[in-house]
Amino acid sequence: MGFFRRFLARMRRWRIPTPAKVRSRLDSRSEKNIDSLLPAVQETFRDLAVIAKRVAGRYGLDAKVISGHRSYEEQQVLYNKGRTAPGPKVTNAPPGFSNHNFQVACDLGLFDGSEYVDGRGGDTANKIYRVIANTVETEGLNLAWGGHWSRFPDPPHWEYKTGFTVSEMRERKAAGLSIA
Secondary structure (H helix, E strand, O other), rough: HHHHHHHHHHHHHHHHHHHHHHHHOOHHHHHHHHHOOOHHHHHHHHHHHHHHHHHHHHHHOEEEEOOOOEEEHHHHHHHHHHHOOOOOOOOOOOOOOOHHHHHOEEEEEEOOOOOOOHHOHHHHHHHHHHHHHHHHHHOOOOOEEEEOOOOOOOOOEEEEHHHHHHHHHHHHHHOOOOOO
């Protein structure tokens, strides 16, 4: 089965969607969050968003990119939740330890109309994210899925595979070097 998936992924890479065609399928919230990412990774995340919308649509839902780049300050606010601020923990990454801080990660959200369904959808939401992940793998997109994490699974989370560790990305960012 692995051979077949890799073969299909190679075949699909030859078919390059035009940015205007992909862009026209995305909502303004998704576009705004994708535009906050590094230019070198934006088309990959647009492809992810199109796949996510297509898969979610099969379940009568919509998918949007609900988070892109986060400043260190924004990351600190999220990191404080469930620690020094009310609410459940939403991240294990303090500032400088999240790929969101380096403009190479995004979070998806599943919606029923205007209602966010990830929290109440449980198994359904996770099933949809798994189908999205399988499709992304088959399409050969250079993305890692947070649903594969063992210590703190994060099914809505996606990050571009840069080949750098978080420590290396911090160093490169400080030095003004490219990350992707």
